[in-house]
Amino acid sequence: MKAVGFTTSLPIEAADSFIDFETSIPIPAEHDLLVKIKAVSVNPIDFKIRQNSAKDKVLDAPKIIGWDAVGVVEAVGNEVTLFKKGDEVYYAGDINKPGSNAAYQLIDERIAGNKPARLSDAEAAAMPLTTLTAWEVMFDRMHINESDKDKSILIIGGAGGVGSIAIQIAKKVAGLKVIATASRPETVEWCKQQGADIVVNHKDLVSEVQKAGFKYVDFILDFVNTNTYWDAMAELIKPQGHIASITGSAEPVALNKLKGKSVTFSWELMFTRSTFQTGDMTEQHNILNKAAALFDNGTLKTTLNKTLHGLNADNLKAAHRLQESGKAIGKTVIVF
Template identity: 70%
Template sequence: MKAVGFKTSLPISEPESFIEVETEKPTPSGHELLVKVKAISVNPVDYKIRQNSAKNTVLAQPKIIGWDAVGTVEAVGEAVTLFNKGDEVYYAGDITKQGSNAAYQVIDERIVGKKPVSLTIEEAAAIPLTALTAWEIFFDRMRLSAERDQNKTLLIIGGAGGVGSIAIQLAKKLLGMKVIATASRSETIEWCKKMGADVVVNHRNLIEEVRKAGYQQVDYIVDFVDTNLYWDAMAELIKPQGHIASITGSPTPVLLNKLKSKSVSFSWELMFTRSTFQTEDMIEQHIILNRVADLLDQGVLQPTLTQTLEGLTADNFKQAHKQLESGSTIGKLVIRF
């Protein structure tokens, strides 16, 4: 089968940063589905893995990445109970397994959902990783609820990106919160407003901008950009007994003692935790994806797709990664096969 991968970590401008390869079509077993992939979307995790997983080495076999896909179930393992051959599905994948940048992929049914019926293949491919990340950060890590948190203030750092775009919608539509999102360009400001943000502030002077908008402090903060870059601002802006959560990690220690006097909680979120550790509740991602599909089909949530490329080619993946690495992407970029 055809796939696009790499053998060494190179700048995206290099000819060999992505290569087209032929590899064996996988066979599903156990809880696995064999999916004929129709479209994928690209996320920051893709280029971070490409940049760092094969530094100063040449792999014997090409590494195939990719963690968002839509496709059709072609075969099932012997333990599969949730899906049948012919079902249209969408999912965000497993970082420990071969990725979705290929004609076919095997994937555990417990982290797969039914494709939203009302969405195109491209629109559906843009959803899984970002929706799972936003859902888990709100409901599993921060344990927010509409009953308790309606009308409370939420600051989203990075409102126009993939996760921010769906997080704004979940916070407004499901939780009823007052959403303050960060953006700096006219087009990203408008996008955040389109997604449902009540207020948009410039992230370059975060404390000043939030307070100029009328908020001395906020109840909750989620960071989708850079934990340490905004740490001092978050520590200053969060209310006593508030909660901060981040998906971005940190190459240096996070100074949690800055939160102590306010008794503020802090959480990390990594969407791959359940699949990586095969947690007992791994099937929660199947449940979440189905719930998100229903919300999309009901029109409660709207798609976040902004750009589509056509074809399973190395050139398309180079173009997509270059776009994401620029840091200027709005919403989600999809490659349809």
């Protein structure tokens, strides 16, 4: 089968930062679905893995990455119960297994969902990783529920892939008052299109939020850089509020700054359930199906913003180049 990968970590402009190659079609076993892929999207995790997973070495075989896909089930493992051959699925995948930048992929049925019928392949491929991340961070980590309706949430990085769908989920599913950050006219407009009630400039976050009429906010989501905004988040969070981040930190996080307000802090990594084969791993299947129903009834909308055509190294380079620029708005998808 056709695939795109790399054997060493190179700058995206290097000729071999991605290479086209042929490899065998994998065989499903146990809970595996063999999916013929129709479209994929690119996320920041993709370029981070490309930049760091083969530093100062050359792999024996090309590494296939990619964590978002839409496709059709071609075959199933002997323990599969949730899908059958011919089903259309969408999923974000498992960071420890070969990715979606290939003609076929094995995916565990427990982390795949039924593709939203209303969305095109490209529109659906844009959504799994970011939707799972936003859903898990709000409902599984922060435990936002009906009693929180009309409370305030600050979303740092509103125009990015996760931020875009998080705005929608926070506003349309959780019923929160949404404050999102953006600094360019086009990103401000994008955040408003996703449903943000207020858009503030992240370059002077505390004063911007306070000028918007909020001394404190009930919830804060960081989708940019934990330590860059830590002091601002600590100042803006309401006593007994909740902060969550998906970005990690190369430096220790000063949790003591939250003690006086008795603030809760949570990390979110969408790959936790698949990596550790948690007992509730099937919850990702359930979340994707709940989200599919919301896409199909019009509550949520795709965050697709750019489409490329063809599975090849050149298109993967273009998509990674855009992600690395930090200027990407919404999601970039490659249709096979």
